[in-house]
Amino acid sequence: MKKVVLLFLTVFLSCFKTDEYLKIGTNVWPGYEPLYVARELGYLKDIPVHIVEYSSASQVMRAYRNNVINSAALTLDEVILLRSYGFRPVVVLVMDFSNGADVIIARRGIETLSDLKGKKIGVENSALGAYMLTRALEKAGLTVNDVKIVPLEVDEHLNWFKRGKIDAVVTFEPVKSKILKAGGRVIFDSSQIPEEIVDVLVVEKEYLDKNPSVVKKLVNQWFRAVNFLKENPKEAFRIISQREHITDEELNKAYAGIKIPGRKENRLLLDSSKPKLEAVARKLLKIMKEKRIISQNSIDIDGIFDGRFIEED
Structure with missing residues (x-):
């Protein structure tokens, strides 16, 4: 049996080069769950994507800084923090907004x-x-x-x-x-303060430049999973509650306080020419400097948003 499993993994991994893999780090949060719903339903089976769940956001940040992962689900301030460390994370998807949470x-x-x-x-x-x-x-x-x-x-x-x-x-x-x-x-x-407290998916620029098609496929399957969540909430909640070990009531409370934007809204938020999220990012940057969370006087956040991976409905 072990030989069969090993053979399967060898064949599967040989389909993709190591540097093609998109390794996504997340912590536990209902807003990120469509990624796991997509994985559970087999939406990601033909995409070189590996999702790694960590117990906290700080662990996700540590993994990113150690180059264990090249993609992550983060809050916008965490994206700016990675930029201050010399990384080049690019926001390719707005996953959710805090809408009362x-x-x-x-x-x-x-x-x-x-x-x-x-x-x-x-x-x-x-x-x-x-x-x-x-x-x-x-x-x-x-x-x-x-x-x-x-x-x-x-x-x-x-x-x-x-x-x-x-x-x-x-x-x-x-x-x-x-x-x-x-x-x-x-x-x-x-x-x-709608659309200001936000969770996003980032991909490191070096990977993004080499594998844009992988990112585009992943983003498409994210929206497919979001639609499944809307159209089949009972089945989606079963998947999520088993993973997060929480009740449907707790899940309902969590989702009542967040908003998951669709394709059209995502394009407006991330449009490279004039992204709506840029004003929020610059205000966050100002606060982070004032609070001395970052010390650099000049941090480049130009090109931090890229909406080209989001197709029309």
Whole structure:
């Protein structure tokens, strides 16, 4: 039996050169699941693609930096961070937007964003957390100088909130639901800044230039899997829930807070001549410099978006 399996793998791998393989790293997140649905349904069987799941985004970043993978599902700030390390990741697909999944929750007595002035706000020390808070404060005519920032890891959010050590927190599921049960209330969420908190698929430019047809085939199968998710939610949820070990109810909550854009919207977002996401990327870059997440004065993000792999409907 072992000889048969070995022979199969040898024949399969010989179909493609090693440098043709697109090795995609992801962490666990429902927005990335159409990739795994596509794999489960056999949509990727004729494409030299290998998907590697890591337990955290930091592990995905480490694998990319170590050249273990040449493609990844990332947030836009992580793409910019890779650029600051000297890599050339190119965004070829917008996988999902946070559409209410990221929130600012405050304790009783804080009714509006304006009430945050002078208050202590817990937030992860990340570009994404800083961006979310900055955009929320802008809506109220405030800046980060008007509040007291308390750097907190996500696993500290609930405890600090319950103990009254912070007045509000920038967080997301599953912590979001727990803090709401503890008496918090949402005063701002990512649906109020549509298309700004985003997950994307990147491919390293060197691979992209050599194997554009592989990337195009993968992107086509992504949209095929997204359609399957819409048209056959019960079967798709079975695949996803078994993989992620979560209930349908938890999946429904997760998908209620994200939006998966279609082909047309993707083309507008990534169009190389005037990509809609460029303004978001430049604002993120500014925040990352201010927070000293990156130190370089000049980071090239020109050519970071490429929508040519997305075909018409």
